[in-house]
Amino acid sequence: MKNDQRLAESFRDPSGFLFKRDGTLFRQVNRTYADNFNYLETSKLSKALSDAGLLIPHKIVEVEPADPDQAYKVLQPELLDFVSYPYEWSFSQWKDAALTTLDIQRIAFEHGMVLKDASAYNIQFHQGRPILIDTLSFEISKEGEPWIAYRQFCQHFLAPLALMSYSDIRLGQLLRVFIDGIPLDLASRLLPRRTWFNLNILSHLHVHALSQRHFANREISKTSVKRSVSSNAMFGLVDSLRRCVLKLSWNPSGTEWMDYYEDSSSYSEESMQHKEKLVQAFLIQVQPASVWDIGANTGRFSRLSSQQSIPTVAFDIDHGAVELNYLESKRNEETKLLPLVMDFTNPSSFIGWNLTERMSILGRGPVDMVLALALVHHLAISNNVPLGSLAHFFRGISQWLVIEFVPKEDRQVQRLLRFREDIFSSYTVEQFEETFAAYFRIHTRERIHQSQRMLYLMEALPFNDS
Amino acid sequence: MSNQFLSTFADSVAAFSTSLFTPEAYLDPGSGSYILQILIAMFVGGLFVLRTSWGKISAFFRRRFSQNKDSTSDEE
Numbered sequence: 001m002k003n004d005q006r007l008a009e010s011f012r013d014p015s016g017f018l019f020k021r022d023g024t025l026f027r028q029v030n031r032t033y034a035d036n037f038n039y040l041e042t043s044k045l046s047k048a049l050s051d052a053g054l055l056i057p058h059k060i061v062e063v064e065p066a067d068p069d070q071a072y073k074v075l076q077p078e079l080l081d082f083v084s085y086p087y088e089w090s091f092s093q094w095k096d097a098a099l100t101t102l103d104i105q106r107i108a109f110e111h112g113m114v115l116k117d118a119s120a121y122n123i124q125f126h127q128g129r130p131i132l133i134d135t136l137s138f139e140i141s142k143e144g145e146p147w148i149a150y151r152q153f154c155q156h157f158l159a160p161l162a163l164m165s166y167s168d169i170r171l172g173q174l175l176r177v178f179i180d181g182i183p184l185d186l187a188s189r190l191l192p193r194r195t196w197f198n199l200n201i202l203s204h205l206h207v208h209a210l211s212q213r214h215f216a217n218r219e220i221s222k223t224s225v226k227r228s229v230s231s232n233a234m235f236g237l238v239d240s241l242r243r244c245v246l247k248l249s250w251n252p253s254g255t256e257w258m259d260y261y262e263d264s265s266s267y268s269e270e271s272m273q274h275k276e277k278l279v280q281a282f283l284i285q286v287q288p289a290s291v292w293d294i295g296a297n298t299g300r301f302s303r304l305s306s307q308q309s310i311p312t313v314a315f316d317i318d319h320g321a322v323e324l325n326y327l328e329s330k331r332n333e334e335t336k337l338l339p340l341v342m343d344f345t346n347p348s349s350f351i352g353w354n355l356t357e358r359m360s361i362l363g364r365g366p367v368d369m370v371l372a373l374a375l376v377h378h379l380a381i382s383n384n385v386p387l388g389s390l391a392h393f394f395r396g397i398s399q400w401l402v403i404e405f406v407p408k409e410d411r412q413v414q415r416l417l418r419f420r421e422d423i424f425s426s427y428t429v430e431q432f433e434e435t436f437a438a439y440f441r442i443h444t445r446e447r448i449h450q451s452q453r454m455l456y457l458m459e460a461l462p463f464n465d466s
Numbered sequence: 467m468s469n470q471f472l473s474t475f476a477d478s479v480a481a482f483s484t485s486l487f488t489p490e491a492y493l494d495p496g497s498g499s500y501i502l503q504i505l506i507a508m509f510v511g512g513l514f515v516l517r518t519s520w521g522k523i524s525a526f527f528r529r530r531f532s533q534n535k536d537s538t539s540d541e542e
Binding site for chain 1: 496497498499500501502503504506507508509510511512513514515517
């Protein structure tokens with residue numbers, strides 16, 4: 001009996017499923033999908049998409065399937081550094097994922113196949129670029145058949161992008177509630193009136209929503225539909241969606257944190273350089289296999305790690321900062337940095353069927369090293385999180401911790417306390433060290449030049465000691 | 467006023483799409499998406515053909531035009 005673990009993400013798909021055996025990820029292709037799989041391989045579509053960097057490469061392997069009764073083949077896909085979800089993406093990440101999906105549909109159609117799913121969850125960021133990870137998303141196209149994934153594309157990509165562009169950038173978070181994309185009637189209601197005068201948005205979202213409502217309770221036979229979709233019409237549809245997505249934009253100016261480094265009250269240049277030098281030295285000393293930078297802003301410190309080829313996730317609460325970080329990483333063709341939007345006071349939780357379909361952020365850990373730079377005062381003072389709870393949290397997700405303590409005398413903390421009563425009598429450097437020492441061994445403590453801030457390198461104690 | 471216009475417009479689109487099929491049996495909850503897609507695809511498919519053909523047509527005339535110009539200058 002093999003020690004196989006079936007992954008919950010692919011539980012709906014009759015074509016196959018993902019499983020882990022002894023830490024290695026495999027994808028079983030079921031016999032019901034054999035014709036489509038053979039076509040995918042023989043039509044060269046699989047190779048064309050892999051060569052273009054649009055589909056995760058896989059190899060067919062001779063290992064015992066997890067479910068031999070149904071099995072046709074077993075694939076071993078290339079591994080991702082980190083799995084992210086659309087409600088964690090910045091605007092341009094979502095837009096690039098949408099364009100990737102449309103490019104794949106166009107190329108698939110040219111090879112005689114179509115995407116049967118246009119789920120945003122099937123796109124992941126791999127080596128800095130969006131890529132389709134579900135090899136079993138294709139089926140042989142039937143002449144005249146409309147694109148089966150059109151509605152899903154509108155719900156997973158077009159509706160959130162239009163809402164983020166025209167209404168409010170935070171509306172992408174709706175996917176945390178509506179796991180299968182934003183219902184089009186809701187999107188239509190939330191979009192401003194001027195979008196009714198945009199022909200693409202009008203047709204793909206507003207009229208689409210009305211059409212869904214109009215036909216919701218009518219009985220229609222598929223065979224009674226008199227028209228079909230010609231190949232030119234299919235290319236035209238994909239082209240129309242692509243033009244619509246391309247025109248959507250969002251300018252991150254004026255968001256909370258994007259000017260943080262430029263704000264002279266935070267740091268002097270010498271402080272910044274000293275802090276960089278210290279973080280760099282810690283990274284060289286520990287050589288972590290993976291890093292999460294929590295509160296990464298536009299990724300200045302995350303890059304110290306990713307530039308050493310360490311897979312690094314740069315989390316920030318601010319959409320603007322993450323957007324700028326992503327655009328820079330894209331411009332520089334960085335392959336080891338993944339910027340993501342995350343509010344660690346309410347991070348991504350387990351959601352979906354049986355609460356296993358999408359992983360929480362903790363479920364995607366632990367990580368080798370966490371960078372928590374200029375973060376603790378926001379959690380401890382703005383959000384009233386006790387220091388003990390913070391130390392326990394960091395111990396749960398990381399082996400190594402690089403953490404900065406910002407004392408009360410610091411101007412940033414004074415700002416936070418300006419309009420509220422100071423109830424944080426235990427927020428002192430002594431209390432901080434004593435609390436964290438219960439969970440971590442403090443290897444190094446350094447004062448950052450020209451500031452009263454302290455930087456620590458800590459290593460997690462075994463759980464039974466903490 | 468504009469709302470009334472849009473509502474009438476949407477009703478017209480729905481009425482046109484109804485004319486594309488005959489009601490019979492249950493399809494699926496996405497039938498509205500299915501029907502609308504056929505409608506949009508018909509329209510944008512035409513535009514797509516025009517757009518992709520336009521490059522070829524304009525290149526043809528440009529070529530013809532430059533040939534005529536060359537032969538005229540030869541005669542001169």
